[in-house]
Amino acid sequence: MRTKTLKKNKINVVTLGCSKNVYDSEVLMxxxxxxxxxxxxxxxxxxxVINTCGFIANAKEESVNTILEYVQKKExxxxxxxxxxxxxxxxxxxxxxxxxxxxxxYFGTTELPGLLKALGADYKHELIGERLTTTPKNYAYLKIxxxxxxxxxxxxIPLMRGGHKSTPIENLVIEAxxxxxxxxxxxxxxxxxxTYYGLDLYKERALAKLLRELVxxxxxxxxxxxxxxxxxxxxxVLDVMNxxxxxxxxxxxxLQHISTKLLKSMRRGTTYEKTNALxxxxxxxxxxxxxxxxxxVGYPGETQEDFELLRDWVKEMRFERLGCFTYSHEENTHxxxxxxDVPEGVKMERANEIMALQSxxxxxxxxxxxxxxxxxxxxxxxxxxxxxxxEFDSPDVDNEVLIDATQHYLKTGEYTxxxxxxxxxxxxxxxxxxx
Numbered sequence: 120m121r122t123k124t125l126k127k128n129k130i131n132v133v134t135l136g137c138s139k140n141v142y143d144s145e146v147l148m149x150x151x152x153x154x155x156x157x158x159x160x161x162x163x164x165x166x167x168v169i170n171t172c173g174f175i176a177n178a179k180e181e182s183v184n185t186i187l188e189y190v191q192k193k194e195x196x197x198x199x200x201x202x203x204x205x206x207x208x209x210x211x212x213x214x215x216x217x218x219x220x221x222x223x224x225y226f227g228t229t230e231l232p233g234l235l236k237a238l239g240a241d242y243k244h245e246l247i248g249e250r251l252t253t254t255p256k257n258y259a260y261l262k263i264x265x266x267x268x269x270x271x272x273x274x275x276i277p278l279m280r281g282g283h284k285s286t287p288i289e290n291l292v293i294e295a296x297x298x299x300x301x302x303x304x305x306x307x308x309x310x311x312x313x314t315y316y317g318l319d320l321y322k323e324r325a326l327a328k329l330l331r332e333l334v335x336x337x338x339x340x341x342x343x344x345x346x347x348x349x350x351x352x353x354x355x356v357l358d359v360m361n362x363x364x365x366x367x368x369x370x371x372x373x374l375q376h377i378s379t380k381l382l383k384s385m386r387r388g389t390t391y392e393k394t395n396a397l398x399x400x401x402x403x404x405x406x407x408x409x410x411x412x413x414x415x416v417g418y419p420g421e422t423q424e425d426f427e428l429l430r431d432w433v434k435e436m437r438f439e440r441l442g443c444f445t446y447s448h449e450e451n452t453h454x455x456x457x458x459x460d461v462p463e464g465v466k467m468e469r470a471n472e473i474m475a476l477q478s479x480x481x482x483x484x485x486x487x488x489x490x491x492x493x494x495x496x497x498x499x500x501x502x503x504x505x506x507x508x509x510e511f512d513s514p515d516v517d518n519e520v521l522i523d524a525t526q527h528y529l530k531t532g533e534y535t536x537x538x539x540x541x542x543x544x545x546x547x548x549x550x551x552x553x554x
Contacts (some may be wrong), residue, residue, distance in 0.1 A: 128156070132160050133169045135178070139260075139310075140170050147231065147235075149250040153246055154235070156239070168202045171186070171205035171206060173207035173275065190219060202234065203215065203225045204230070224237050228279055229281070252303070255532070258303060261298070261306045266282045267283055267315075268315060270386045271385060272386045273452055283319060295333050304341065304496070309345045313344055334359075340496075341365060344367075346371055349389050357404040358404075360408070368405055368409060371513065375413070375414060376414060376418065377391055378391070379391045384457070410440070411442075413444060414473060416469040418446045418454070433473060433477065434480075489542050494536050497529045503525050519546055520539075521547065522548075526550070
């Protein structure tokens with residue numbers, strides 16, 4: 120007599136939020152694949168795992184809407200099970216269980232073994248660096264630490280991710296070697312705070328030491344730094360940037376504001392003068408450095424005078440890359456005790472004004488690139504263009520270089536030299552050159 124065939128589950132991992140979540144989803148998928156599970160990323164599957172973001176209001180709303188969408192699909196019989204993990208689930212699990220009870224199970228950010236068990240898999244400790252990367256084949260995120268020890272008043276990340284915990288250098292080198300063996304050529308180092316790296320393990324800031332180890336990994340061409348903190352920045356990192364061609368002349372350093380009064384309220388541990396001194400040191404020691412920063416407008420107590428100070432400072436500093444966000448009043452943060460006294464409309468006006476200013480700055484800086492040659496990497500083909508980036512640009516958030524695919528043939532993941540022929544505020548047009 121034939122036995123009844125068992126339906127094989129296909130697990131669909133849906134990722135919301137930042138690059139840290141992308142990394143976590145890739146680790147989850149690597150574990151599932153090692154358990155011989157069929158797993159896909161944001162495709163159709165009868166079992167769904169939603170990796171949520173709980174950072175600010177918009178992100179929380181997107182996460183809740185995505186959960187509701189898949190619960191509806193479960194009710195309609197399109198999917199069989201829905202599991203929720205990540206930051207929103209860590210922060211609001213009791214509320215979510217009460218409000219959306221049709222989710223099969225909720226898991227926090229540190230409950231990967233439990234999630235795997237619910238999916239019929241075992242957590243394999245030996246899988247250091249084993250991930251299913253979801254980014255284009257030429258770059259990958261390398262998370263060098265989890266959590267954060269900073270006391271920033273507006274930020275809920277320590278509630279969701281816990282205290283800072285560095286990953287040992289030897290483990291990161293192993294992970295980088297595995298990524299390189301799979302064709303990855305660019306490592307984007309991420310953490311809530313890169314500058315704190317190593318203090319817990321080695322009793323000193325060890326980012327420069329880590330970089331010196333990673334540049335030795337064969338096959339890696341670029342190493343990029345994301346999410347540095349301005350207080351306590353380890354200046355030896357600038358020496359490595361100058362000495363090691365693989366370390367991109369690029370840093371992502373969220374500064375949030377420049378008003379000393381607001382920086383104090385934000386508990387950032389710095390001032391107008393200290394911030395400017397740091398930026399001047401960056402530009403003096405690494406003249407070619409591209410600085411990306413992010414700012415918050417509409418923080419409690421931000422006056423028109425504070426905003427004008429910020430706006431004038433952005434004009435003066437002429438950041439190569441900049442993003443601006445409106446303040447989100449997050450419960451259980453220190454700033455939640457303050458009155459959210461800047462109207463939403465005013466917040467949006469201020470953010471739009473900063474971004475319009477930055478768009479003009481970016482256009483002017485890009486005009487200076489016309490006629491110059493740059494080494495770029497090709498990320499993808501889109502329509503009639505090959506889309507690439509210089510070492511001064513990070514994926515998804517920065518400038519892109521467009522090459523006419525009807526005139527030239529290039530390979531995704533390939534590094535090549537180009538000459539800039541035209542420039543807009545955030546796009547550069549180029550043609551390949553032989554060098």
